[in-house]
Amino acid sequence: MSAQDNKQARGVFTAKVRSNRKIWPSFYKLLIEFSGDGAEAFARCRPGQFAQFDLSGAALPPDEAIPVDLADSAHRSVLLRRPFSFSDVTVKNSVVFVEVLYGAVGPCSLRMTTLKAADSITVIGPLGTGFSVPQAKKTALLVVGGMGAGPLEHVAKVLTEERPDMQVQAFAGANSAEALPFERRLDELSQGVGFSLAEFARFGIESQVATDDGSAGYRGLVTDCFVEWLEQAHLEAKDAVIFACGPEAMLARIAELARNRNIDCQISMERRMACGIGVCQSCVVECRGENGESAYKLCCKDGPVFNSSEVIFKP
Numbered sequence: 001m002s003a004q005d006n007k008q009a010r011g012v013f014t015a016k017v018r019s020n021r022k023i024w025p026s027f028y029k030l031l032i033e034f035s036g037d038g039a040e041a042f043a044r045c046r047p048g049q050f051a052q053f054d055l056s057g058a059a060l061p062p063d064e065a066i067p068v069d070l071a072d073s074a075h076r077s078v079l080l081r082r083p084f085s086f087s088d089v090t091v092k093n094s095v096v097f098v099e100v101l102y103g104a105v106g107p108c109s110l111r112m113t114t115l116k117a118a119d120s121i122t123v124i125g126p127l128g129t130g131f132s133v134p135q136a137k138k139t140a141l142l143v144v145g146g147m148g149a150g151p152l153e154h155v156a157k158v159l160t161e162e163r164p165d166m167q168v169q170a171f172a173g174a175n176s177a178e179a180l181p182f183e184r185r186l187d188e189l190s191q192g193v194g195f196s197l198a199e200f201a202r203f204g205i206e207s208q209v210a211t212d213d214g215s216a217g218y219r220g221l222v223t224d225c226f227v228e229w230l231e232q233a234h235l236e237a238k239d240a241v242i243f244a245c246g247p248e249a250m251l252a253r254i255a256e257l258a259r260n261r262n263i264d265c266q267i268s269m270e271r272r273m274a275c276g277i278g279v280c281q282s283c284v285v286e287c288r289g290e291n292g293e294s295a296y297k298l299c300c301k302d303g304p305v306f307n308s309s310e311v312i313f314k315p
């Protein structure tokens, strides 16, 4: 699939909430359902794309359920839509189910936690350019940092459907076991290596877990865990592709690794996005242009997924 295939009709659609589950103390999965034109648009959505959610009508949780560190910011108005990517998209007959992995980290996502089955929500989407699946590759390496898990869960599903012959390996890291946004038990995660993450295991994909504090899996950065694995893997660089989503420091390191080892690499960047449709210019990503000059691209339109070789990371 080429990046061009990512482009499809987008629009303003109303979705119905099917469920909204807490999967770990501060992580949730929202499942929404589209029918009609919305279903048609989201059925073709690619991993890494996103939608702008209008949460201005959603209620805040009661004060006692608001985390202390959000007590002040929680009450800010949420006039702007907020971007969320998808951890799963499922087409069933003429209905499309879209799952969003999110953390309760600010006024919008806190309001999202109060959505319940049968509520309606308005979204603009699908937006942006997502991950593409190169046909010539034999091995896909998924590298997740924290909340970057969602889009790569979606990548895992799409790879399984579109390239069942491909070898896929996942790496997931966070500061601590508490900060890993997966549905699991700590003792299972502590196995560290193998099929410990159900989100990938359900597609037959092995995963390795890394935590900075060593509370689960490999002790250290997921990028270090990834390098150690690469050094033992005997991979042909030309046969492999890396898909990565996570904090910018992690993406910068992955981009450097990919460049040094000549491995193709796609990364999902994050920027504040006010409009999500290329109008407000709030989401600029500095890229390499022709003649060595910088070229400024828009995360919401040209990305959020970029080839890692084109992005300029600041030290």
Ligand code: FES
Pocket (backbone or CB within 6 Å): 272, 273, 274, 275, 276, 277, 278, 279, 280, 281, 282, 283, 298, 299, 300, 301
């Ligand atoms: Fe407005 Fe990208 S969010 S231009």
